[in-house]
Amino acid sequence: MSHLNNITIKIWRQSGPADSGRFESHLIDEISDEASFLELLDILNETLIESGLEAIAFDHDCREGICGTCSLMIDGRAHGPERGTATCQLHMRKFSSGDTIVVEPWRAKAFPIIKDLMVDRAPLDRIIESGGFITAETGGAPDANLIPIPKPVADASMDAAECIGCGACVAACPNGAANLFTGAKMSHLNLLPQGQAERFKRAEAMVETMDEYFGSCTNHGECEAACPKSISIDVIAMMNADYLKSKFKNRKSLSR
Numbered sequence: 719m720s721h722l723n724n725i726t727i728k729i730w731r732q733s734g735p736a737d738s739g740r741f742e743s744h745l746i747d748e749i750s751d752e753a754s755f756l757e758l759l760d761i762l763n764e765t766l767i768e769s770g771l772e773a774i775a776f777d778h779d780c781r782e783g784i785c786g787t788c789s790l791m792i793d794g795r796a797h798g799p800e801r802g803t804a805t806c807q808l809h810m811r812k813f814s815s816g817d818t819i820v821v822e823p824w825r826a827k828a829f830p831i832i833k834d835l836m837v838d839r840a841p842l843d844r845i846i847e848s849g850g851f852i853t854a855e856t857g858g859a860p861d862a863n864l865i866p867i868p869k870p871v872a873d874a875s876m877d878a879a880e881c882i883g884c885g886a887c888v889a890a891c892p893n894g895a896a897n898l899f900t901g902a903k904m905s906h907l908n909l910l911p912q913g914q915a916e917r918f919k920r921a922e923a924m925v926e927t928m929d930e931y932f933g934s935c936t937n938h939g940e941c942e943a944a945c946p947k948s949i950s951i952d953v954i955a956m957m958n959a960d961y962l963k964s965k966f967k968n969r970k971s972l973s974r
């Protein structure tokens with residue numbers, strides 16, 4: 719284990735939604751290269767509290783790359799410099815002594831700032847509520863392999879299901895679009911037999927809810943690069959195909 723010295727943290731402070739906000743600089747004299755980025759913020763907060771100052775507000779929960787609550791722009795990149803890694807799994811060994819690290823909240827119109835580094839990601843919940851589920855009686859546990867699913871289909875569905883809903887795709891997109899998130903949440907259900915009954919109702923509802931809150935995708939691909947789970951933009955193509963079909967399928971089912 720070694721240590722990094724003289725790390726300057728230039729961090730966004732904003733007391734609430736009405737405050738215009740500003741950057742604040744703090745020096746961390748010494749930190750282990752094994753510390754996570756969130757531990758760096760913990761240490762900084764302890765120093766602030768000991769000095770009688772207010773701690774920096776930031777979201778975190780599992781600290782294992784599962785829950786999707788951690789959400790920081792680090793040096794202008796969603797979740798920082800390491801590809802396929804959430805902020806909570808980023809370690810200080812990715813930085814060097816003497817670095818200045820700029821830390822900001824997600825910047826997106828759909829995610830208003832609550833305080834400091836915390837943003838309101840409720841519009842992602844609205845998309846899920848509109849169709850990101852299946853409606854089925856659960857009953858008893860079925861036998862394994864009762865519904866055969868080809869392995870490539872199961873793999874594609876599980877890859878999409880890796881989405882942790884952090885919103886990095888929105889923050890990285892120049893248009894503030896949520897197509898990678900919506901495509902992932904829709905595809906993991908629409909690919910499987912269990913998702914077929916509501917497939918086109920789901921596609922129409924989720925895309926149209928997404929459009930109420932977020933910008934439009936123009937194929938920059940920044941979302942895929944920023945995604946901590948490396949979800950492919952293929953899910954956007956699958957979503958677009960299902961949305962287009964939904965306009966025929968749903969009309970047909972209504973006219974029956």
Ligand code: FES
Pocket residue numbers: 777778779780781782783784785786787788804805806807882
């Ligand atoms: S804190 Fe849960 S994914 Fe980072």
